[in-house]
Amino acid sequence: MFHELNEECGVFGIYGPDEKQVVELSHLALYAMQHRGRDGAGIAVTDSETIYSYKDLGLVADVFTAKVLKSMKTGHIAIGHVRNSRRAVVERFAAQPLVMRYMKGVMGLANNGALVNGHELRSALEHDGAMFQTSSDAEVIAYLVARKRVKSGSLEKAIVEAMDEIQGAYSMVLLGRHKLIAVRDPRGMRPLSLGRIGDDCWVVASETCVFDGIGAQFVREVEPGEVIMVDEYGLHSDRTHCGKEKPALCIYEYVYFARPDSVIHGKSVHEVRMEIGKLLAKEHPVEADIVCGVPDSGISAAIGYSLASGIPYGTALIKNKYISQAHISKDDESFERALKVKLNVLEAIIRGKRVILIDDSIIKGMTAKHIIGLLRKAGATEVHLRISSPPVFNNCYFGTTINDRGSLITSTMQVEQICQAVGADSLGFASVDGIHAVGGMENIGICDACFTGHYPMPVSEQIIV
Ligand code: SF4
Known part of the structure; x- marks a missing residue:
């Protein structure tokens, strides 16, 4: 998406x-x-x-x-x-x-x-x-x-x-x-x-x-x-x-960038995401009726959360894969318009249910707000947002689009404020320590600088949290 x-x-x-x-x-x-x-x-x-x-x-x-x-x-x-x-x-x-x-x-x-x-x-x-x-x-x-x-x-x-x-x-x-x-x-x-x-x-x-x-x-x-x-x-x-x-492999390769059917350092990306989902269920449990993942990268973590919590997994969001990039510019308004075409909700799965929604990250909060709005419109009684990575506080200098600290919702708002801004009933992030322990990640050597500020090399501007 x-x-x-x-x-x-x-x-x-x-x-x-x-x-x-x-x-x-x-x-x-x-x-x-x-x-x-x-x-x-x-x-x-x-x-x-x-x-x-x-x-x-x-x-x-x-x-x-x-x-x-x-x-x-x-x-x-x-x-x-x-x-x-x-x-x-x-x-x-x-x-x-x-x-x-x-x-x-x-x-x-x-x-x-x-x-x-x-x-x-x-x-x-x-x-x-x-x-x-x-x-x-x-x-x-x-x-x-x-x-x-x-x-x-x-x-x-x-x-x-x-x-x-x-x-x-x-x-x-x-x-x-x-x-x-x-x-x-x-x-x-x-x-x-x-x-x-x-x-x-x-x-x-x-x-x-x-x-x-x-x-x-x-x-x-x-x-x-x-x-x-x-x-x-x-x-x-x-x-x-x-x-x-x-x-210092970028942690987001496992969390979001790579396809789930890829293997990095001998670890299946899908399995690592499932383990992070299990971690989230342990760190941020909540009573609910269904666990859903934001396609594609939230799906594996949602399955993991479901397995660990015993709450059934359900496919609630349907992604339109056929929209061309030519229809989209990179401003916020266009991004929102594109989201409307890109994702739809299966109302029959959601109506009257307390939903746990799993996504891989929250950067500006626009995507989360839009999806939670769709779920509520489809009749969800509660939406609990769980993010399969820690909050992002710092710029990335290594080629990702985390390059404007001022626009990061997690660096400008507290968890309760974010919850309110995106319209969720509760919000939980995977912890940095928890992520390091998943699948023996600490032995691989990973970069987590956008969460911790510990850059693997000197950069021109360091923001330590
Ligand atoms: S700063 Fe974050 S996004 Fe950038 S390479 Fe490191 S882990 Fe990946």
Whole structure:
């Protein structure tokens, strides 16, 4: 559904001998990652001579029409990207992959994440004569890598050197004329996994659900700090930056961003969400007749709450999946209008019932208010809101849309006030300690800075609660 919290992107890469399949599989992979970015989509492919790309704003289906797919060049290596913009105005140029010509040839790059020193690096490069076409960090990284490549012996060496300078969250795929490269930041803040189709086709993707969709076997996660390169000699790995930093996977990958059928760090996202639902039932019990989840990411937690509390689970909210992003701008009024089309209530399930409503987060409160209003209109006698993450008090500097602390309802109101503002009878959040204990999360190493203010690296503005 349209969500007040969004992430920046999903990336995909493929190195395969079957040229006919490379673009087709990339296209399917982008479909499987559509939930990670709805503002733009693109594919870049190389035939060893040059890199061809097609990208535009919109959903994958809007960008890659049958006509576009038919006209696309093919090759044996490709990268793909789905984008979610944090900005109200989405820049057409900023759709990815970026394809850059430079002294050593041509390179494609697609990134998921954000740099905390992106402005600093951009400014230093501009003072040195660089001209940027977009405001994206991906272009800064590409520029930096290109400069390093002029002196380094290879593209992968240039990337390893550039990693000394870039700070932040990034999971990237890069495309040279003869190689595919996958890179994950030293803290592993965004997920990135390696898979295989048969003996000689390698794939990388932001989420493992992509592999199921394209018939690939999961091999392993790309390690935090690792640079993987695939070329005609096979797969090679550079671990220069591995183990240098404490891992800090974004907790929201489990709570909301990832698809429930994905697996991260060997843990099923669906099962982790169910465990958080059980935690919520323990931390915030309430008498009620039915537990409902806000689709899609609230569903697993609602099932968990139901199992732990013994209160029956019911499907009460029906989501319309077919509205195009082209109908929606990012202002609040448009967001509300879109919500009306996007969600409807099954009145027969709700009428006369005390409802526990589970959602994954509450950012501005508009979504919660709208859904609670729908439930009351459908005859719910009570609505108890339970959130499967802790209250958000701080900005995220790593590529999500939690970037305006002043607009966070949880940072400006107390729980009772929020309850009143969204029209709930009661409200409870999962606790930070509770979340850390779920599924052995504390052993993985997670980022929880938007709840606690404990950032995994220095950021320009820290708000400690
Ligand atoms: S600050 Fe919050 S949203 Fe941002 S990476 Fe950390 S946990 Fe994720």
